Amino acid sequence: MEDNTIIELYWQRKEEAVTETAAKYGKLCFRIVGNILARHEDCEECVSDTYLKVWNSIPSARPKYFSAFIGRIARNLALDKFAFLNAAKRAQGAAVAFEELEECVSGAASVEDEAEKAHLAQALNRFLATLEKEKRVVFVCRYWRFDSVENIAHRTGYSTGKVKSMLFQLRKKLRAYLESEGIEV
Amino acid sequence: MTVKELVKGIGDINDTYIEEAEETKKGGRGPRFHWVLILAAVLTALLALSAVAVKGNWFGLREMILGPNDAAGSTISLEGFIGTPEYMASQEWQEFLASYDTDGEILQEIGNGIFAPGTSYNFYNVYSQEMADKLDEIAGKYQLKLHTDLVLNLQAEDLFAQVGGDFLGENRSLAAYMYEDGTFHFDGETDLADYGLLDYQFGRCVRGSFTGATLNIGNAADYTQWIYTTRDGITLTLALSPYKGLILADLGDSLVSVNVLAGTEIPQDHVFSSGSLTAEDLERFSDSFRFSVLTPVQEVDADLWQPVPEDTISPEAFYNATGIELDDAQRFYSEFLRDIESGDRLAVIEKIPYPAVVIMPDRTEVRVENALQLMEYYDVIFTDELWDNIMITRYDLERADLFWHDGLVGAANGFIWFGLLEGEGIRVVTVQSESGAAVRPASY
Numbered sequence: 001m002e003d004n005t006i007i008e009l010y011w012q013r014k015e016e017a018v019t020e021t022a023a024k025y026g027k028l029c030f031r032i033v034g035n036i037l038a039r040h041e042d043c044e045e046c047v048s049d050t051y052l053k054v055w056n057s058i059p060s061a062r063p064k065y066f067s068a069f070i071g072r073i074a075r076n077l078a079l080d081k082f083a084f085l086n087a088a089k090r091a092q093g094a095a096v097a098f099e100e101l102e103e104c105v106s107g108a109a110s111v112e113d114e115a116e117k118a119h120l121a122q123a124l125n126r127f128l129a130t131l132e133k134e135k136r137v138v139f140v141c142r143y144w145r146f147d148s149v150e151n152i153a154h155r156t157g158y159s160t161g162k163v164k165s166m167l168f169q170l171r172k173k174l175r176a177y178l179e180s181e182g183i184e185v
Numbered sequence: 186m187t188v189k190e191l192v193k194g195i196g197d198i199n200d201t202y203i204e205e206a207e208e209t210k211k212g213g214r215g216p217r218f219h220w221v222l223i224l225a226a227v228l229t230a231l232l233a234l235s236a237v238a239v240k241g242n243w244f245g246l247r248e249m250i251l252g253p254n255d256a257a258g259s260t261i262s263l264e265g266f267i268g269t270p271e272y273m274a275s276q277e278w279q280e281f282l283a284s285y286d287t288d289g290e291i292l293q294e295i296g297n298g299i300f301a302p303g304t305s306y307n308f309y310n311v312y313s314q315e316m317a318d319k320l321d322e323i324a325g326k327y328q329l330k331l332h333t334d335l336v337l338n339l340q341a342e343d344l345f346a347q348v349g350g351d352f353l354g355e356n357r358s359l360a361a362y363m364y365e366d367g368t369f370h371f372d373g374e375t376d377l378a379d380y381g382l383l384d385y386q387f388g389r390c391v392r393g394s395f396t397g398a399t400l401n402i403g404n405a406a407d408y409t410q411w412i413y414t415t416r417d418g419i420t421l422t423l424a425l426s427p428y429k430g431l432i433l434a435d436l437g438d439s440l441v442s443v444n445v446l447a448g449t450e451i452p453q454d455h456v457f458s459s460g461s462l463t464a465e466d467l468e469r470f471s472d473s474f475r476f477s478v479l480t481p482v483q484e485v486d487a488d489l490w491q492p493v494p495e496d497t498i499s500p501e502a503f504y505n506a507t508g509i510e511l512d513d514a515q516r517f518y519s520e521f522l523r524d525i526e527s528g529d530r531l532a533v534i535e536k537i538p539y540p541a542v543v544i545m546p547d548r549t550e551v552r553v554e555n556a557l558q559l560m561e562y563y564d565v566i567f568t569d570e571l572w573d574n575i576m577i578t579r580y581d582l583e584r585a586d587l588f589w590h591d592g593l594v595g596a597a598n599g600f601i602w603f604g605l606l607e608g609e610g611i612r613v614v615t616v617q618s619e620s621g622a623a624v625r626p627a628s629y
Contacts, residue, residue, distance in 0.1 A: 068200035105186040121197035132359040140206040
């Protein structure tokens with residue numbers, strides 16, 4: 001079913017909307033939360049919560065990119081849960097990605113209000129805009145979706161070594177870019 | 186900043202990037218832009234390939250140098266050796282550019298406006314009639330054609346189809362662009378055996394056209410150069426300096442150049458390479474291409490220049506949602522962009538209904554009663570970032586990526602909204618920049 005049709009079902013408050021969402025995007029949601037959470041039951045709970053949140057969000061939202069919209073909700077819910085779980089219940093992939101991103105930051109809290117969050121998001125968008133599409137895709141796969149390096153290599157056709165190398169360079173570029181934007185890393 | 190803050194921030198990136206990553210899995214391709222006017226950026230990439238590479242003095246780099254080899258470094262022509270029409274045109278054009286508008290006053294006056302949109306001049310960073318006249322004069326004098334069309338973001342398979350086959354082997358190309366005569370350029374990278382990651386910039390300039398492609402190589406005396414014949418029998422000039430390598434192939438009907446972003450004294454943690462590059466590495470890298478595929482130059486498939494179909498929008502659904510015919514919306518929006526391009530500020534802001542409210546980046550609001558009052562805030566709202574968003578969502582001069590929400594038409598990634606207002610026709614209801622500055626009707 002087309003995204004617009006599914007969204008229309010939400011607007012009409014038809015429960016079929018959730019069934020259709022699960023049929024079309026269930027796999028995507030499981031992949032995203034599965035990259036963050038280790039246990040299947042946590043993933044199932046998170047995906048169910050995702051559907052509920054989408055149901056509560058539409059209306060009034062009418063997302064242009066439904067897959068990104070639902071994916072973002074799933075990611076945020078999984079990250080919230082990730083924060084409360086012990087290491088054994090966290091997916092190794094996400095934990096490693098977090099460690100990688102430590103290279104880009106000092107570790108001191110600095111993003112304290114909504115304006116700073118918005119500033120950071122805008123800077124990240126501008127940083128991504130400076131990248132070649134191939135590099136941007138690798139970055140998003142790794143740090144937005146927490147895909148494993150192997151999965152990214154499979155998806156893009158690059159060798160795992162190449163993906164690691166690209167990620168290393170991207171992290172260096174990201175830190176330099178954020179600093180150049182006046183963001184306290 | 187903490188990792189958690191950064192991860193949350195990454196979570197808020199634009200939907201289009203998430204969608205783009207998802208599309209990759211499906212084998213999705215990037216958008217093709219036809220006649221878009223972000224050519225300044227493209228040309229800058231081509232013209233400003235950065236510094237650096239000759240001990241030796243035969244037909245090589247020295248015969249490509251335009252102007253003096255001084256402290257500022259040497260600039261070489263990537264179109265031809267000394268004595269060729271392409272070289273002489275390039276030299277004359279560079280001399281003109283060096284002496285024209287040296288204080289930037291003319292450019293300043295023009296601002297973001299595009300000179301003669303949709304013409305060949307846009308491929309040469311021309312921004313005044315005087316520059317246009319000089320370019321025409323040089324092209325005429327050396328009987329060279331000016332480029333007329335350009336396609337951006339060509340994927341490797343499309344590039345191969347246009348040049349006669351796969352010349353890259355295991356090397357990769359990133360987002361190539363190609364002119365109508367087969368002149369092309371792309372950034373690329375490779376995993377060179379026994380070396381590692383290596384980034385490069387590959388260009389082919391077809392003879393008979395003027396491209397204006399140059400490269401600053403730094404001090405030519407820093408380079409060692411030699412002749413090398415590849416396994417497919419093409420004779421190359423190779424040059425290597427402490428910071429850069431160059432591969433040059435005169436194929437008769439074109440000149441091919443590869444700007445290798447590594448040299449003999451590059452540190453291990455270099456962003457574009459895996460460290461120090463030897464002459465043997467450069468020769469092996471040269472052998473990884475099949476330069477023979479690139480000659481003779483093939484005629485470019487005319488289909489490549491056909492307008493790209495816009496996103497599938499149902500005109501009926503568009504009309505039902507907005508009350509505006511899709512064609513009328515495209516026409517209104519393209520006129521709005523033309524006004525911005527031409528620098529007709531009054532025409533731009535007269536499309537906004539008044540009174541209006543200007544929201545400043547610090548969230549303070551200013552009420553403006555008419556267009557003249559808004560003029561004071563024009564530069565706060567109509568920024569380069571807004572223009573970037575306009576450009577990346579534009580198919581050509583007449584059509585752009587439009588969508589709708591709540592009865593309004595969205596454009597430029599949602600930074601511009603317009604709609605049908607009762608008694609006023611189609612009006613721009615919101616323009617905002619990435620800084621948060623915006624203008625909207627006071628009644629909203």
